[in-house]
Amino acid sequence: xTHRFLxxxxxxxxxxxxxxxxxxxIAPVRAQDDPEQVDYRxxxxxxxxxxxxxxxRGSLKEFFLPPTxxxxxxxxxxxxxxxxxxxxxxxxxxxxGSTPCDAAALxxxxxxxxxxxxDELWFGRRAASTIVSLLCTAMDSTCFCTATGLGxxxxxxxxxxxxxxxxxxxxxxxxxxxxxxxxxxAEADESMKASAEAAQGxxxxxxxxxxxxxxPEFSAWLATNFDNPIWKTIALRCHGCGACAGVCPTCxxxxxxxxxxxxxxxxxxxxxxxxxxxxxxxxxxxxNPRQSQSERFRQRIQHKFSIYPSRFAEILCTGCGRxxxxxxxxxxxxxxxxxxMTLAKSEAKSSEPKGSSL
Amino acid sequence: xxxxxxxxxxxxxxxxxxxxIGYEEGARGVRPAFITDAKQAGKLIFDKRCVQNLAAYLxxxxxxxxxxxxxxxxxxxxxxxxxxxxxxxxQIERDKVVIIAVRCGGVLENPETDSELTSETVSVRCGGCxxxxxxxxxxxxxxxxxxxxxxxxxxxQIAALKKLSSADRWSYWTEQLSRxxxxxxxxxxxxxxxxxxxxxxxxxxQWIDPSATPRANRAWQTMRVLHQAGRCVDCLxxxxxxxxxxxxxxxxxxxxxxxxxxxxxxxxxDPAVAAPLGVYKTNDDEEFIR
Amino acid sequence: MSDEVEHGSDDAWSPKxxxxxxxxxxxxxxxxxxxxxxxxxxxxxxxxxxxxxxxNPLFIIKAFERGADGVVVSGCHTGDCHYSTGNYYARxxxxxxxxLLEFMGVETNRVTFSWVSASEGNKWQEVVNETTARIKxxxxxxxxxxxxxxxx
Numbered sequence: 001x002t003h004r005f006l007x008x009x010x011x012x013x014x015x016x017x018x019x020x021x022x023x024x025x026i027a028p029v030r031a032q033d034d035p036e037q038v039d040y041r042x043x044x045x046x047x048x049x050x051x052x053x054x055x056x057r058g059s060l061k062e063f064f065l066p067p068t069x070x071x072x073x074x075x076x077x078x079x080x081x082x083x084x085x086x087x088x089x090x091x092x093x094x095x096x097g098s099t100p101c102d103a104a105a106l107x108x109x110x111x112x113x114x115x116x117x118x119d120e121l122w123f124g125r126r127a128a129s130t131i132v133s134l135l136c137t138a139m140d141s142t143c144f145c146t147a148t149g150l151g152x153x154x155x156x157x158x159x160x161x162x163x164x165x166x167x168x169x170x171x172x173x174x175x176x177x178x179x180x181x182x183x184x185x186a187e188a189d190e191s192m193k194a195s196a197e198a199a200q201g202x203x204x205x206x207x208x209x210x211x212x213x214x215x216p217e218f219s220a221w222l223a224t225n226f227d228n229p230i231w232k233t234i235a236l237r238c239h240g241c242g243a244c245a246g247v248c249p250t251c252x253x254x255x256x257x258x259x260x261x262x263x264x265x266x267x268x269x270x271x272x273x274x275x276x277x278x279x280x281x282x283x284x285x286x287x288n289p290r291q292s293q294s295e296r297f298r299q300r301i302q303h304k305f306s307i308y309p310s311r312f313a314e315i316l317c318t319g320c321g322r323x324x325x326x327x328x329x330x331x332x333x334x335x336x337x338x339x340x341m342t343l344a345k346s347e348a349k350s351s352e353p354k355g356s357s358l
Numbered sequence: 359x360x361x362x363x364x365x366x367x368x369x370x371x372x373x374x375x376x377x378x379i380g381y382e383e384g385a386r387g388v389r390p391a392f393i394t395d396a397k398q399a400g401k402l403i404f405d406k407r408c409v410q411n412l413a414a415y416l417x418x419x420x421x422x423x424x425x426x427x428x429x430x431x432x433x434x435x436x437x438x439x440x441x442x443x444x445x446x447x448x449q450i451e452r453d454k455v456v457i458i459a460v461r462c463g464g465v466l467e468n469p470e471t472d473s474e475l476t477s478e479t480v481s482v483r484c485g486g487c488x489x490x491x492x493x494x495x496x497x498x499x500x501x502x503x504x505x506x507x508x509x510x511x512x513x514x515q516i517a518a519l520k521k522l523s524s525a526d527r528w529s530y531w532t533e534q535l536s537r538x539x540x541x542x543x544x545x546x547x548x549x550x551x552x553x554x555x556x557x558x559x560x561x562x563x564q565w566i567d568p569s570a571t572p573r574a575n576r577a578w579q580t581m582r583v584l585h586q587a588g589r590c591v592d593c594l595x596x597x598x599x600x601x602x603x604x605x606x607x608x609x610x611x612x613x614x615x616x617x618x619x620x621x622x623x624x625x626x627x628d629p630a631v632a633a634p635l636g637v638y639k640t641n642d643d644e645e646f647i648r
Numbered sequence: 649m650s651d652e653v654e655h656g657s658d659d660a661w662s663p664k665x666x667x668x669x670x671x672x673x674x675x676x677x678x679x680x681x682x683x684x685x686x687x688x689x690x691x692x693x694x695x696x697x698x699x700x701x702x703x704n705p706l707f708i709i710k711a712f713e714r715g716a717d718g719v720v721v722s723g724c725h726t727g728d729c730h731y732s733t734g735n736y737y738a739r740x741x742x743x744x745x746x747x748l749l750e751f752m753g754v755e756t757n758r759v760t761f762s763w764v765s766a767s768e769g770n771k772w773q774e775v776v777n778e779t780t781a782r783i784k785x786x787x788x789x790x791x792x793x794x795x796x797x798x799x800x
Binding site for chain 1: 386388389423425542545559570601602
């Protein structure tokens with residue numbers, strides 16, 4: 001771990017050089033429809049960015065797994081079917097000012113993307129990206145990264161982590177990619193470590209108030225409580241709209257479709273999908289094992305906090321809080337997790353399951 | 359709101375209903391409540407932060423709610439129109455739901471702010487409301503507050519769009535709809551989108567491409583708003599649900615204005631009044647027909 | 649987009665117009681126009697339906713999506729519908745579609761609604777020729793990015 005000091009002027013120059021070299025630079029930017037909000041968007045100069053203002057509405061996911069992407073082109077000819085695959089090498093991109101929860105999410109999803117089948121489109125974009133995160137100080141009551149084992153200063157998934165200090169940023173250089181990006185514009189400097197660490201500690205303390213750490217036993221409790229009556233009442237207000245999956249940095253399910261412009265020619269695409277939609281598990285026979293929102297919402301919790309951990313030793317959630325912020329039905333994930341964890345603890349003592357007060 | 363809470367308690371205790379669908383205080387503001395235990399009736403509230411249209415929960419596809427039993431639902435006048443729509447279109451039976459209407463003086467555009475109701479903060483759909491004392495009800499509760507201020511923001515946006523050239527309007531909508539990720543949250547949150555199989559889900563043939571491409575997004579939103587013509591109650595749940603913040607309310611309002619202008623019809627609380635696209639007049643406008 | 653043809657170039661872009669017509673009136677009228685050897689622009693592809701009321705707005709949207717530059721929707725005059733009331737319902741539906749398409753940036757002249765009776769061969773000729781001329785003037789329908797697998 002080395003440290004470098006990056007002044008505001010140097011960062012401006014670095015961004016200018018990247019843009020001139022046709023590297024896509026993505027940063028939080030004030031939203032056009034509501035300047036109080038920020039979204040990750042490509043920038044052309046540093047002044048376009050709104051760093052550290054507040055949490056973005058969407059995650060980094062769209063820059064690694066687009067909402068729709070072409071997998072191959074097909075064309076039927078007299079000789080047969082011609083298939084043209086898309087390149088898996090991606091153009092270079094730099095993410096600047098991401099929150100540590102969003103960077104970590106990429107590493108968490110890497111596990112399934114490299115599991116039984118290596119998703120070359122995902123890893124192509126991962127390889128082409130350098131991620132420079134920023135210490136998060138804009139937490140609100142919906143987020144809970146510390147509860148998932150991360151934190152507002154987590155290094156996971158980032159190539160460098162910037163901490164605001166006097167005159168600029170102290171960069172924690174985490175990977176060789178981070179070093180390669182910063183060495184020209186940022187001088188090695190270990191002198192500001194202490195003040196940076198103070199800021200980091202303060203941020204951690206603030207975040208820890210939101211939700212207690214999720215204990216390792218929680219995953220097993222969920223698995224053995226698949227039929228707990230609480231699932232029938234916990235998701236009554238859920239519309240099954242899938243907005244949560246759209247904004248979630250770790251949700252990665254997709255649907256594959258073929259689309260044709262003519263009878264002979266078309267593309268195969270993959271599109272974002274969500275287990276919260278009513279037809280997600282509809283079988284060709286007409287049977288749907290998850291008939292109501294109760295079962296579908298149970299699946300969301302089970303997948304993120306039990307199934308994925310048991311398979312990959314990772315919680316499929318980074319505590320960013322976006323699902324709660326985006327939900328039109330008032331679902332509240334940290335509160336829900338708190339209730340479930342409390343139920344799990346109390347059931348460890350007594351054997352009487354209670355209904356949800358949610 | 360004591361009157362509301364007492365009523366809920368009574369309805370649950372005497373077995374008239376099995377669940378009261380209303381509003382409660384959540385950790386982060388007002389959220390829908392499903393009270394099945396009379397002892398919890400004290401949780402029910404009603405104030406200017408209650409923007410949600412709870413009629414959506416009466417949709418028979420919401421099995422987890424339907425399973426609870428006969429519902430009572432707390433509605434503002436605008437929401438009552440949606441209940442009327444569901445009854446009109448035979449999705450629910452009038453005598454199978456208890457409608458608790460509240461007298462309303464408008465709701466906030468951003469309920470999280472909990473500010474005073476002014477022409478800047480009030481929802482764009484509240485100005486000129488003529489259903490502040492809903493007629494469709496089994497019970498009517500609350501005091502009648504003053505009429506809500508008028509927020510012209512949406513009318514101004516529509517007027518501005520109308521002034522643009524056709525090409526500029528095309529660009530505007532292409533740009534706005536480019537953010538659409540085809541999550542269909544707009545559809546799921548809408549009380550009037552109750553179809554078991556949506557047009558967009560039909561695959562033989564695939565009329566509307568499911569991918570989030572500009573052309574498919576345009577086809578999807580155009581069809582959804584057309585299918586809502588004369589049925590939409592302008593609750594703006596679609597816009598609120600959209601995770602990409604696409605101004606769907608502009609489309610909803612524009613079509614509603616078109617329906618009103620051409621067919622002299624506004625969304626109404628009377629289930630006996632036919633939906634405008636299901637009836638006709640022999641002298642309907644046909645200035646656009648050659 | 650590089651595959652968009654310049655309007656007015658010598659490469660003679662010719663409008664593609666799709667017509668959704670009702671079997672009983674307009675289709676017969678179009679047939680009459682043909683048997684009467686009336687001169688008509690060749691750009692209109694006719695799709696026969698049972699009634700103008702069968703026209704789902706999706707047909708029109710899909711036609712534009714798949715390469716049409718203009719669309720014609722035609723049926724019986726009101727009061728003369730073979731099914732009595734089909735075109736009355738259709739008229740209401742088309743009115744809203746017409747308004748919405750305009751709001752979303754489709755030039756109103758691209759979609760022509762008409763009532764053409766079985767005996768109005770001449771009127772069909774006019775509809776075809778005028779529509780084709782109007783679309784020629786407007787140019788090709790706006791190309792949409794995202795077509796044919798373009799990356800986002």
